[in-house]
Amino acid sequence: MSDQINDSRRSFLSKAAIAGSITIAPGVFLHQTAHAKPDDQAVSNDTRWGMLIDTDKCAKGCTGCVDACNNEHGLTGFGRPETDTQYIRKVSLVEKQTGHEISLPLMCQHCENPPCVDVCPTGASFKREDGIVLVDKHICIGCRYCMMACPYKARSFVHENIEDQTLSAPRGKGTVESCTMCTHRVDKDGIPACVEACTEDDHNAMLFGDLNDPDSEISKELKKHGGKQIRADLQLNTGVRYQGL
Amino acid sequence: MTKRFLRISLIFTGLIMLFPAQGIADTPFPSIHEPEGEGVKCVKDEDEMRRNHMNYILHQRDKTMREGVRAESDSSYSLAKCINCHVQPNDKGEVPTHDSKEHFCVACHQYASVQIDCFECHADRPQKYIKRDQSPRALKQQLKEVLDAKDMGDAQ
Numbered sequence: 001m002s003d004q005i006n007d008s009r010r011s012f013l014s015k016a017a018i019a020g021s022i023t024i025a026p027g028v029f030l031h032q033t034a035h036a037k038p039d040d041q042a043v044s045n046d047t048r049w050g051m052l053i054d055t056d057k058c059a060k061g062c063t064g065c066v067d068a069c070n071n072e073h074g075l076t077g078f079g080r081p082e083t084d085t086q087y088i089r090k091v092s093l094v095e096k097q098t099g100h101e102i103s104l105p106l107m108c109q110h111c112e113n114p115p116c117v118d119v120c121p122t123g124a125s126f127k128r129e130d131g132i133v134l135v136d137k138h139i140c141i142g143c144r145y146c147m148m149a150c151p152y153k154a155r156s157f158v159h160e161n162i163e164d165q166t167l168s169a170p171r172g173k174g175t176v177e178s179c180t181m182c183t184h185r186v187d188k189d190g191i192p193a194c195v196e197a198c199t200e201d202d203h204n205a206m207l208f209g210d211l212n213d214p215d216s217e218i219s220k221e222l223k224k225h226g227g228k229q230i231r232a233d234l235q236l237n238t239g240v241r242y243q244g245l
Numbered sequence: 246m247t248k249r250f251l252r253i254s255l256i257f258t259g260l261i262m263l264f265p266a267q268g269i270a271d272t273p274f275p276s277i278h279e280p281e282g283e284g285v286k287c288v289k290d291e292d293e294m295r296r297n298h299m300n301y302i303l304h305q306r307d308k309t310m311r312e313g314v315r316a317e318s319d320s321s322y323s324l325a326k327c328i329n330c331h332v333q334p335n336d337k338g339e340v341p342t343h344d345s346k347e348h349f350c351v352a353c354h355q356y357a358s359v360q361i362d363c364f365e366c367h368a369d370r371p372q373k374y375i376k377r378d379q380s381p382r383a384l385k386q387q388l389k390e391v392l393d394a395k396d397m398g399d400a401q
Contacts, residue, residue: 042312067382074377128313136310137366164375165368167325172365187313197382 048131050211055244057205060103068197073169085156087179108154108179110239116146132181140175280330329371343369
């Protein structure tokens with residue numbers, strides 16, 4: 001394991017975040033390129049994919065990332081918001097004292113130590129070498145332990161028969177699913193659909209890249225301005241980090 | 246290998262016993278439509294595919310799912326690729342779904358009493374034959390493309 005974001009760095013980061021909210025200079029997010037492996041080679045732990053979300057730039061009421069994700073994976077609802085699949089959702093947090101409202105997208109946090117993987121009885125819930133946490137639906141039995149174990153409520157269960165799936169997301173009744181960090185794009189040198197949409201809409205609140213590469217945009221940004229984990233106390237070392245919390 | 250062959254032969258024997266009056270030659274074989282066209286060939290020899298296609302796809306499945314290997318080269322056995330070649334509109338212009346005996350993967354399996362669950366999750370037709378509602382985002386994207394193209398035109 002060569003993850004560079006390790007425990008000591010993490011505790012530093014959470015302290016840094018407690019020290020106060022950090023204002024980001026405009027234009028920090030420049031061009032986003034992911035460097036990937038040749039597509040006939042297996043993913044390796046030289047890479048750890050991650051995301052950095054700047055809540056100051058995340059526009060209230062905007063659902064660009066959610067729409068793009070739903071579109072990318074062919075996620076259509078059945079008018080039952082409590083159980084309809086969500087890979088990503090918008091959450092607003094209001095600080096009681098000041099009334100300050102923060103808006104952020106929440107999805108699978110791609111933990112280094114994922115509780116969903118710990119509890120899975122079949123090995124369907126697993127972490128790829130490059131840090132992306134997935135459900136191998138081929139061996140998922142639909143027990144939903146992982147949904148209960150996840151502190152971020154990031155996973156959904158498919159309750160209905162599904163037809164006409166997209167190529168990017170084969171999905172069917174009786175199995176659990178969640179954000180895949182768009183492996184189908186990332187494996188081919190692309191970036192996740194949500195990040196692409198946020199950038200296209202000129203919000204630039206989401207940055208995707210390799211946390212293990214010190215020269216990647218995301219690592220440089222994290223080094224300069226830090227990034228907080230949601231529920232850092234659980235010591236999951238999430239691959240998705242937030243600024244402005 | 247031998248086991249599989251045995252199983253298939255057993256099925257055949259079973260069928261022959263069901264229709265004792267008919268010889269092997271009379272057993273109705275499923276009609277399988279093969280992709281047509283100049284130089285269109287399967288990813289392996291036909292004989293090999295008939296016997297061992299499941300091994301190739303299942304191997305590819307684990308490679309893609311677990312290791313992120315998505316090479317689109319000739320040597321890959323992606324299920325999406327099988328479907329793209331093998332599922333095409335019939336004479337009436339209808340594209341068979343996995344409920345239909347006409348579907349390439351179903352015809353044979355029904356005959357041999359094999360059940361697969363792949364199409365509960367995987368699209369059973371090539372994407373170009375699947376109609377989807379345009380999402381607002383996709384429409385916006387198209388509009389942007391049109392406008393961008395127009396800008397380019399104005400600039401010239």
